[in-house]
Amino acid sequence: MTSTVEKRLESRSLGVAMWGNLLMAGAGLLAGLLANSNAILLDGLFSLIGFGSALLARRISRRIDAGPDNARPLGYAADEAIFATFRALSLLGLLLFAITNALRNIYNYIGGMMPEPLNFAPMIAYFTGIGLMCAVLWGFHYFTWRKTGKKSAILRLEAKAALFDGMITVAAGAGLGAIYLFRDGPLAPIAPVGDSVIVLLLCMLAIASYARELRDGLGELAGVSASPAHLATVRRALRSAIAEDGGRLQDMSITKLGRTYMVMVYYDPDRRVSAAEIDSLNLQMIRDARTALANADVFLVISEHPRRWPDALNPS
Structure with a gap:
């Protein structure tokens, strides 16, 4: 069972995740609106879901080791699997929404409707700051997970989410940077919808990972045998x-x-x-x-x- 020290470390790490994700969500939504970028808005929405997940995970963590009682005859261990499943399902829903929106923008562009141009000015500060914050969150969660004996699926998932969010941020920054540099050159044909193309690529990159998390969570809830x-x-x-x-x-x-x-x-x-x-x-x-x-x-x-x-x- 989890010791008092381990529970305190886990709770602290989830508190950092909660406020870190809230800050990144606010920055992403603001920068996305200023830059007119769906890719940045998607990044901000990822962080917003991360905030809600960390808030829920913190509550689950406090009672995960509670023994059987009248309300839960088998204890509260299932809450962690429910959390992982819910989080993966929420992110998959966001990805499907983003894919649909990006495909609609590309379809409209092919049909002759020109999208609003991107504003690249806020992007450098956003991608630099969010990339660094994701790296800090990943390190904090990862080393806390190791300190607590690598037992917490919640901390492992939060560390993985921070790392993946950082990768998404870097990939989005690199893609938008390439569009900015080559918008009058080789990328001119797709530059007006380059933001939507990047959203599609990022979603394709992310969907397999979250589908795997959903499968694993559902497998645990269904009582699938361990390895x-x-x-x-x-x-x-x-x-x-x-x-x-x-x-x-x-x-x-x-x-x-x-x-x-x-x-x-x-x-x-x-x-x-x-x-x-x-x-x-x-x-x-x-x-x-x-x-x-x-x-x-x-x-x-x-x-x-x-x-x-x-x-x-x-x-x-």
């Missing part, structure tokens, strides 16, 4: 406790939910056992599993059968 490597690692860690107890491991499954790994152990003790003995074995398995996989939790199921009832016994 075979994690399964093998935990199985090895539990061998000692099983051998000492003398029973038989019938089956084992692992699912990941946020930063928690849910290990289901289907176990036949092959003898009569008391509840106290089962509790003692379960606690030993949890300790052993956590030496191999941080934040693992073991649910010990006493049964003669694996995770699925045999067809002859399965209630109709």
Whole structure:
């Protein structure tokens, strides 16, 4: 479980993310309007979603390790996976909106409608300042994630988002700079809609990453099995406790939910056992599993059968 120090570090990092993203969002929206640039507006909207995500993540982080209660019988581990899924879905929605808008602008230009010209004056200060801020945020989140044991999916996602936002900013700056330098040369045919072309390219660059985040988040919420490597690692860690107890491991499954790994152990003790003995074995398995996989939790199921009832016994 996450210690008090780790939770404080995580909360501080998310606070920095929240206000940093709010500042970048304000700068992006203002610079986008002054420069008449959809690419800069898109960058600002990314940061605005980042602010909302950091605000939500901070609230989730405070209760992520709360145990089961009446409201949440399985605890609050799922909140982290819900957050990652929601964030990816929000960003994908923004990308689809930006793609639609950019394609409409290009279509109108081909049809003879000339878009308003770009104002390049505010761009240098914007791209320089936002690029540096993204680098600072990435470093802050990344080193906090390492300090807290690389357990927080929220911090990992925030570090990745800051890095990706910085890459988007640099790419947008480079593209708009090229349009400015070559608007009367090789890029003259697309210069009037160069901003929309850059938006399309940036969206194509980003969409695969956020689609992958959405897939992973939905997979966790759907209870998809963790990787075979994690399964093998935990199985090895539990061998000692099983051998000492003398029973038989019938089956084992692992699912990941946020930063928690849910290990289901289907176990036949092959003898009569008391509840106290089962509790003692379960606690030993949890300790052993956590030496191999941080934040693992073991649910010990006493049964003669694996995770699925045999067809002859399965209630109709």
